[in-house]
Amino acid sequence: MKSLRYIILCAAALAACQNLGAWGSTGHKIVAELALRQLGTGASARISALFPDGLAEEASWADQHRHDEEYAFTDSYHTMAMNHDYAYDPGWRMWRGGDCVTGLHFVDYNLRYRSRLDLTDSVLIFNIRMLVHIVGDMHCLAHGYIMPEENHWDCTFESETTTYHTVVDKIPSRIYKKVTAADAAASLDTYTDSQKQECCSGSFEDWAQECCLRDKVMYEVNPLYTAELAPDTIERLTPAAQEALRVSGYRLGFLLNKYFNN
Amino acid sequence: MRFKTALLPVFLALAFISCGKDNSGAGTGRPASVGLDRNGIVCALAWSQMSDQAKARVSLLYPEGLSSVAATLEDYLAIDKYNAYVPGLRKMNMNGRYFYDPNPTQAHGGDCLRGLRFAHYYLSHLDRFTLPDEELYFYHALLVNMVLDIHNLSLPALAPSGSRWTDSEGNDLMDTVCSEAFGNFSLSGILLSIGNLSADEAAGITAKSFEEWAQENCSASAGLASAPERQVRTAVQKAGYRLAYLFNLYYGGTL
Structure with missing residues (x-):
């Protein structure tokens, strides 16, 4: 009886883990793999030394620990808000401790000035784990909330009761279910050098604004509170999701090069 | 009639400029500065560096002067949605x-x-x-207070002790030194002494990022014990020029 209870508990925990993560573990891994493809020799060596199991394996760490007491302050860094005109709007999440942009400013400062701050390797690793995840989450279509509504409303999709947020989060794992994250990243790595440079310019606030405009398609396909999602939701959101993964990977690579490629 | 109509914009512009001059940024219009606090000095300096367009906008919003803006933040703290996070912002490490x-x-x-x-x-x-008035005034109040805070040499707390610079009576050392440094000057004297930077020097101050402002404040706070007046004068000068820069950016037609 005890072992049955244990199995049920394990199954429940596993199920919960499956729901963790904005892009799901697949999306975050693809972003990390795409970033790794952009790294210079110095940055690549430093990241490999800090993450011997691979950066992609760490990409969802921030989701798994966001409710730990020690890291609870990072819980608000996974999402951001926008107004009904799709303008990035930080005010809605300020009282909760900030948003993706707040989190990015924080880890960016720590990583740029790790020497003057005397960061230990474990703190450095924490900041990189957060960076990898926050950059991914910022670009996740479902993580820009039109406030005061969010996008967790109950709905039906493919005859199952779910939430719109969950459906959108799972897009990468549906598109790339038959390929590895590294192969998916290779297929997304199509920008020219000048395109990469352009997409990595601007401030974090500019990136957030661009993401909010990309998120708009989500609400064009299924307006707020749609009870039964359009059957072609995945197909219609796939181009935007792929572009979000691509841009996210380039930006993460750009930041890692900035910090470690010297 | 046509003559009057044509001159109306000129009269209005003159009225705005005149209104601005009367304000002199200090809020009360008083000519001398004995007892003028740090906010008053920073705002007077900022006012002296603001464009006519920015002054006109600020005068419309704050007839009592730029220095009246900072105090309005207190009113917002009575409202839950602001009180939930504003007090948490008034520190630095x-x-x-x-x-x-920031850790x-x-x-x-x-x-x-x-x-x-x-x-x-x-x-x-x-x-x-499309900000309602309440929010627009709130962001002004927050901005002015944050500019004052990020140039407050007493504010950065030393981690992990959290200790800050205070005088023997526990008062904020920055404000005490500021009173001593400027207490015997008239407002025009203060502006002559710290408001006379060349365009290049002013651009050097305003070109830096907010993060650099924070770093400068922490570095300069180290000198609060050894060369307090010089450090405080420089910090007040930077705050004034930078506050003007921001208002010019928002309302001076340069954004």
Whole structure:
């Protein structure tokens, strides 16, 4: 009886883990793999030394620990808000401790000035784990909330009761279910050098604004509170999701090069 | 009749400029500055550096002068949605080598750099938001207070002790030294002494990022014990020029 209870508990925990993560573990891994493809020799060596199991394996760490007491302050860094005109709007999440942009400013400062701050390797690793995840989450279509509504409303999709947020989060794992994250990243790595440079310019606030405009398609396909999602939701959101993964990977690579490629 | 109509914009413009001059940024219009506090000095200096267009806008919003803006933040603290995070922004940390350090405050509502970025985001994107008056005035109040805070040499707390610079009676050392440094000058004397930077020198002050402002404040706070008046004068000067720069950015037609 005890072992049955244990199995049920394990199954429940596993199920919960499956729901963790904005892009799901697949999306975050693809972003990390795409970033790794952009790294210079110095940055690549430093990241490999800090993450011997691979950066992609760490990409969802921030989701798994966001409710730990020690890291609870990072819980608000996974999402951001926008107004009904799709303008990035930080005010809605300020009282909760900030948003993706707040989190990015924080880890960016720590990583740029790790020497003057005397960061230990474990703190450095924490900041990189957060960076990898926050950059991914910022670009996740479902993580820009039109406030005061969010996008967790109950709905039906493919005859199952779910939430719109969950459906959108799972897009990468549906598109790339038959390929590895590294192969998916290779297929997304199509920008020219000048395109990469352009997409990595601007401030974090500019990136957030661009993401909010990309998120708009989500609400064009299924307006707020749609009870039964359009059957072609995945197909219609796939181009935007792929572009979000691509841009996210380039930006993460750009930041890692900035910090470690010297 | 046509003559009067044609001259109306000129009269209005003159009225705005005149209104601005009367304000002199200090809020009360008093000619001398004995007892003028740090906010009053910073705002007077900012006012002297603002464009006519920015002055006109600020005069319309704040007939009592720029220095009246900071105090209005108190009114917002009575409202839950502001009180939930504004007090958390009024701090700053540095490590033992006087480097700005966001880590100790991150889990406790952030610091004045976060607050400054927040207010600046809305005020520099007024085209994207239809802000109700309440929020527009709030962002002004937050901005002015954050500029004052990020140039307050007493504010950076040394981690992990959290100790700050205070005088023997426990008062904020920055304000005490500021009173001593400027107490015997008239407002025009203060402006002559710290408001006379060349265009290049002023651009050097305003070109830096908010993050650099925070770092400068932490570094300069180290000198509060050894050369307090010089450090305080420089910090007040930077605050004034930078506040003017921001208002010119938002309302001076340069954004």
